[in-house]
Amino acid sequence: MLKDKVAIITGATRGIGKAIAFRLAKEGMKLSLVGSSDEIRKTAEELKAKGYSDVVASQADVTKEADVTRFVQETLEAYGQIDLLVNNAGIGFFKEVVDTTVEEWSKLFEVNVQGVFLSSKGVLPHMKEKKSGTIVTISSDVARYTIPNGSAYTASKYAVQGFCGSLAQEVRGDRIRVGTINPGMVDTYFANSTQGLPEKEDWLKVENIADAVVYMASAPPHMLIDEIILHPFAQNYPIA
Template sequence: MLLDNKVTIVTGASRGIGKAIALLFAKEGAKISAIARTEEDLKKLKSEIESNNGTCLIFKGDVSNEKDVKNAVEKTIEQFGKIDILINNAGFGIYKPVVELTVDEFDSMVGVNFRGVFLFTKYVLPYMMKQNSGVIINISSIAGTLGVKNMAVYAATKWAVNGFTESIMHEVREYNIRVASLCPGSVDTNFSNVAGSNPPARNKVLKPEDVAQTALLIATLPERAMLSHLILRPTNPK
């Protein structure tokens, strides 16, 4: 197994890309620590992983809440004694012109999409630095590399994630910690189905499993090699 005994935290793990990553990494031998807001979906994920002889801890919580983040990290350490991989996946978008966005909607997107990445990175890194190894993969978006109409704040949070990722990579590479941003284009999830007035056909866009396979590639490169920024696009979305 490619990830035998690797302890992996996955945020936003109850559905979509996060769930696909949790399932694939568990299949490859990782011990999963999953956090999301929807407890019922988390229980389904746990059942699916454990029915295939995997290991899964679940935490109902908000990645923008410092107390929830600290609890998930500390309980993961208590249970497994280490953290090898962190997948910062939780995120969402509200698609409106800026003049129609409320301040609360702005704060929510910044909180989940960027503050959550900061908090989990902040509290996981000391353990990775102590063990002199680790992988952090931040699931960003192609919207973090270009401007998109009616997605200004969402795109801004993903630009922030990409800048944060690049900077953190330079801070911790001396500890043999690899930090990467993975930027998918359109993915066939409930998240992307609300984007735009004329979204690509579902059979043309990426699947969550495609993103999961790419995250697995990043996580399983030889320790001497690091993919720091990757854009994953549908081949032919038209």
């Protein structure tokens, strides 16, 4: 289903994005990896060392329209098509409102919301022209409920959920599918944490999120998967 198709993955340097890259490569997809630092090229080299030759990498800032235009164009020049966009780039922190600075708030919304908007907008002309494509955004379970000390992060994920829902309705006539994957606690580098800590042993693994991306992206053409929510048994969370 996904073999020889082309995927752009933002935030692919490490953690969830890197796991998605390796999983999609295993499915036979051609990859365009995007990361905010030059480390993204190391991810590309690791993939090539594993025998996955169809990989290009772009150092780019998803909050800047010129950067997004560039990596979209580089993908089209390399492969001639874009079948899947995975909006994975994101940041987060947990603070009370009174301790959150305007700069922190603005930066979080720039990456988490504006980055999704710009990247999605960037691939849409091509997808609309060919009347097909899938946009998957890695969001969070807090797009569905609120938590203390997470006002900025939660608000950004509610915004992402709203954006993706509206976009899905706009482009369904062009046979473009838009969906969100909303995980709970994942053993990764989120919020300046460390992946692989003992206390995260029972959390979701990055590979679980990558599997969800494959499931959503490989759905048959007549089928839309609007949202996937997944949690570890170890997490207590409100039922919406």
